[in-house]
Amino acid sequence: MNKKIIIFIVGSVFELIISCKNYADLKQSVEQAEQKVKGFREGVEKKVKQGIKQAEQKVKGFREGVEKKVKQGIKQAEQKVKGFLGKEVKDISDEIAKKLKEEEKDKKEEKKEQAKEVKKQKEKKEELMQADDPNNINHAQILQQANGQDSKPALEAVQQSANGGQQKAEEEAKEKEVRAKAEQEAKEKEERKRKQQEEEREKREKEVKAKIEELTNKIDEINNGIDSIKHRRWFVEDEKRFKVKATEVRDKVTGPVFDYFTNDSKGDTGEGAQTEESIYYGWGLTDLEEDEEELVKLLKELQDTRSSLRTKLNVGNQQKVVLQPDPELKESVKVSEIESDLEELKSKLEKVKNYLRDEAHFDTIKGYINDANSNRISEYDE
Missing domain, CATH: 1.20.120 (Four Helix Bundle (Hemerythrin (Met), subunit A))
Structure with a gap:
């Protein structure tokens, strides 16, 4: 009986020693694992920090490059706009000067045409007066003589001749107006006829x-x-x-x-x-x-x-x-x-x-x- 107790006690002691040893091994394993995790975490954190630093450097470099290109683009655009505006102002000035010159030229030509027209009407009036005078009387001379002496019959002849020329001109103008009116009426009649024929044709179709x-x-x-x-x-x-x-x-x-x-x-x-x-x-x-x-x-x-x-x-x-x-x-x-x-x-x-x-x-x-x-x-x- 005592022998069994001794054996039991000895076994318990050995079991306790083994348990302590296993606990020590386990504790050592846990500590080693914690050290490995800590080392891994520190390595990861280090790499992450390095990556962030590199990314910041790249972003900074990219941003500086973009800013540089934008500044260059703005500068070039300003130069182009400045050149374009300068050219436009010059073109507008040239165009205005050209227009003014053309208008001045047109006014001169218009004045010349008016002078020619006045001269032409004056000559036509003199021709009409001469044509109505069978004796080819010089009206200007007669009027001049009438101013110097009392020549009433000659003055009346000149007035009658002038009135005859004016009446003839009025008759010609009236006849021309009648002809134009008749032509317009004929044209309108022809247009109405054509339109009516077209409507009839469409109706038949x-x-x-x-x-x-x-x-x-x-x-x-x-x-x-x-x-x-x-x-x-x-x-x-x-x-x-x-x-x-x-x-x-x-x-x-x-x-x-x-x-x-x-x-x-x-x-x-x-x-x-x-x-x-x-x-x-x-x-x-x-x-x-x-x-x-x-x-x-x-x-x-x-x-x-x-x-x-x-x-x-x-x-x-x-x-x-x-x-x-x-x-x-x-x-x-x-x-x-x-x-x-x-x-x-x-x-x-x-x-x-x-x-x-x-x-x-x-x-x-x-x-x-x-x-x-x-x-x-x-x-x-x-």
């Missing part, structure tokens, strides 16, 4: 453009009607119609084509007469040959295609006979029977539309319309 737009819009409307006949919905081509009423085809297609484009007579209005007369008749194209006029050819082709389609709408496919009523319409027609005619008619309409829209044909179309308007005026006068 505006009417022609409006008519072309009306016809091309009508063609678009007819083509939309063709699409609505072929398809249940014009934007869905797969939904085709099987049958349509003949009256629908007439009202949407053959009627408008006849009324607006292909009717070749004034009294034939069998299709419902949506307008008074077609362009074929109204523009006077019925008497023209298709070899001479492109539009005539296009309208005749459109007329034939339209007639072929119209015949298929009639009972028994009867053709129309001139001066007789239109044949009776079928109740309905199969779309497949008239589809090719509809497509061909659409193609012919597009050709007419392209012709109307072509700027190269504008003057030709304007000529058709002007001639048609002139013919209407002649008919009204009769």
Whole structure:
């Protein structure tokens, strides 16, 4: 038992010694670490101070360089401004002197011109007085004699001659004024006439453009009607119609084509007469040959295609006979029977539309319309 206690005590002593040694080692390590940290911190602080010092020196040098350059720039600018102002002042002085010299020269020339004009008027007056005197009397001598002696008849002759010259000059001036006024009135009249003609020309061109737009819009409307006949919905081509009423085809297609484009007579209005007369008749194209006029050819082709389609709408496919009523319409027609005619008619309409829209044909179309308007005026006068 005592042995165990002794061993325990000895072990505790050794453990205490080891702990003290570890503590001493730890304390020494901490002190060494603190010294290293202190040395590192001092090194960093030293480098930072050196960096700050170097940066301050660089900034100072840079600032001094900038200040030096700014001072040099200001000095150079002052020199340039001084030189520029000096030059400007000199130029302005020279310019003023030049202007004064020119004005003085102009005044001298103006005085010379006035003196010449006075002399010229004086000479002209003397010439007029001599021209009005048939005996070529020297007025100055007569007046001088009249002052020296009583020569009343001679003085009266001189006065009458002078009055005659003045009256003639006044008449010439008045005649000149009348001529100038007449010329001005003629010029104003000509200007009014030109302006009126220009306004009439613009008005006619505006009417022609409006008519072309009306016809091309009508063609678009007819083509939309063709699409609505072929398809249940014009934007869905797969939904085709099987049958349509003949009256629908007439009202949407053959009627408008006849009324607006292909009717070749004034009294034939069998299709419902949506307008008074077609362009074929109204523009006077019925008497023209298709070899001479492109539009005539296009309208005749459109007329034939339209007639072929119209015949298929009639009972028994009867053709129309001139001066007789239109044949009776079928109740309905199969779309497949008239589809090719509809497509061909659409193609012919597009050709007419392209012709109307072509700027190269504008003057030709304007000529058709002007001639048609002139013919209407002649008919009204009769």
